[in-house]
Amino acid sequence: MKTSNHAPQSGYFLKKLVIVLIFSIELFASSIYTLDNIRDLNLYIDNQTDFMDKKEIKEALSQKLEAAGFVFGETDALILVIKIKSLEIEESMAITVSVGLGEEVITRRKDKIETFAYTYIESKFIEGYDPKEDTEEALNALIDDFIAAYKDDNE
Amino acid sequence: MKIILILLTLFTLSFSAQIDEFASEVSYERDYNKALKMAQEQNKILMLVLVGDYCPWCKKFERKTLKSQEVRDEVAKNFVPLVMDKYKDKGKYPDAFYAPVIPAVYFVDPKSEKSLLETVAYMKKAEFLDNADDALGLFPKEDK
Numbered sequence: 001m002k003t004s005n006h007a008p009q010s011g012y013f014l015k016k017l018v019i020v021l022i023f024s025i026e027l028f029a030s031s032i033y034t035l036d037n038i039r040d041l042n043l044y045i046d047n048q049t050d051f052m053d054k055k056e057i058k059e060a061l062s063q064k065l066e067a068a069g070f071v072f073g074e075t076d077a078l079i080l081v082i083k084i085k086s087l088e089i090e091e092s093m094a095i096t097v098s099v100g101l102g103e104e105v106i107t108r109r110k111d112k113i114e115t116f117a118y119t120y121i122e123s124k125f126i127e128g129y130d131p132k133e134d135t136e137e138a139l140n141a142l143i144d145d146f147i148a149a150y151k152d153d154n155e
Numbered sequence: 156m157k158i159i160l161i162l163l164t165l166f167t168l169s170f171s172a173q174i175d176e177f178a179s180e181v182s183y184e185r186d187y188n189k190a191l192k193m194a195q196e197q198n199k200i201l202m203l204v205l206v207g208d209y210c211p212w213c214k215k216f217e218r219k220t221l222k223s224q225e226v227r228d229e230v231a232k233n234f235v236p237l238v239m240d241k242y243k244d245k246g247k248y249p250d251a252f253y254a255p256v257i258p259a260v261y262f263v264d265p266k267s268e269k270s271l272l273e274t275v276a277y278m279k280k281a282e283f284l285d286n287a288d289d290a291l292g293l294f295p296k297e298d299k
Contacts, residue, residue, distance in 0.1 A: 030277065032211035034219060108173075153219070 031149035033120040038101070038150060040077035041070045049086045049095070051131045057082065060136075061143060068147045078103045080146075081118075084135060086128075093131045098123030099142040120146065173208060174240055177217050181227055183236040187248040190237040194265035200294055201263040202234040202287075205241045205254050212277040213258040220283050229287055234262075262290035 043062060047054045061082065062072060071077075079102040087094045101120035107113045122142055128134035175185065183204070184190035194201040204221070206213035220226055230236050239248050241257050249268065252261050256275040260283075264271050271293040274286050 030215075030279075032215055034215060 029148040029152040031120065031122070031145070031152075033101075033149065035101075035120060035146075035150040035153040037154075038078060039069070039071055040074035041065060041072055041080045042077040043072065044079050044081050044102075046081065046083045049084050049131070049135070051086070052084055052135055057084075057139070061139070064140075064143055065147070068150070078119075082139065083123075084139070086131065086135075091129075093128040095126050095128045095131060095135055095138070096123060097126070097135055097138045097142060099139075099146055101146075120149070122146070174206065174238060177221075178238050181222060181236070182231070183238045185238065187237060187239070190235050191263075191265055191268070194235040194263075197235060199233060199235050199265070200271065200290055201261075201265050202230060202236045202290075203248065203252055203261040203263055204236065204238045205252065205257050205259045205261070206238060207241050207257050208243070210257055216258040216277045220278055220280050223280050226280055226283055229284055233287065233291055235265075260286070262287070262293075264294065 043058055043065075045054050045057055047057065065080070066072065081098075081100040081102055083096070083098045083100070085096045099120075099122055100118040102116055102118055104114060105117045105119065107115060107117075122145055124138040124142060126134055126138050177183070178185050184193070187203075190203075191201055193199075206217065221230075237248075241254060241259075245253065252259075252263075252270070254261075254273070254275060258277060259273060259275045261270045262272045263269065272286065272290040274283075278286065
């Protein structure tokens with residue numbers, strides 16, 4: 001978004017408005033993280049519920065991520081962590097779904113300490129009346145966001 | 156003596172703030188008055204970048220946009236760049252540029268010290284270069 005102290009013509013403003021709108025739409029795909037040069041992934045699923053099937057999640061997400069250009073099965077791949085937790089409250093279910101990218105990094109701390117860190121993390125907290133369907137929907141939205149942010153950073 | 160000086164420099168660098176490291180890496184000024192004087196002497200627009208050390212979008216703007224070679228070339232050619240921390244450097248730059256949102260970039264006419272164009276929020280390379288181009292277009296011709 002930009003502003004100027006000068007007063008150009010209305011056509012100029014219209015053109016700029018369209019440009020700003022396009023960039024604003026694109027900004028929704030951006031994330032604060034930097035996802036440049038990621039290719040190899042290793043999927044780790046931490047399923048702490050009894051209504052989701054780990055194998056089913058892995059198959060569905062692997063297909064989606066492979067279609068987006070990610071490669072599985074390579075050595076030293078980054079770890080895409082999928083975490084699903086739930087808590088039953090009366091007739092509904094409180095569910096937390098998160099998608100994180102974990103990797104070994106060198107920190108800026110004294111002695112440049114090496115550690116495992118999340119270099120991308122997004123999560124959703126939902127109330128699920130149909131826990132399985134709602135969780136799948138949240139997970140898909142999170143993976144779509146991850147893919148969109150990846151593409152945005154690598155275009 | 157030489158070794159002591161080198162060690163002292165390394166020691167100082169290891170404790171310098173990230174904003175200083177960034178400024179040093181991309182050759183941005185850190186002193187408003189010095190940058191303004193340079194802009195006046197070189198007849199260039201003063202490009203004031205406001206960031207914050209807690210601001211993740213600022214960090215991304217620095218590493219993805221401002222550090223890219225295309226942007227560095229354009230900035231070096233047409234602007235005198237200056238980076239300030241919105242809060243920690245408050246009082247070291249005019250209050251008029253105390254942006255409500257960061258990251259913010261002010262393209263400042265060095266003679267009048269008025270903003271020709273300002274941008275807020277994270278921008279990709281292409282958008283930044285487009286804005287820089289617009290700022291150059293707004294720079295009074297007699298000043299060029």
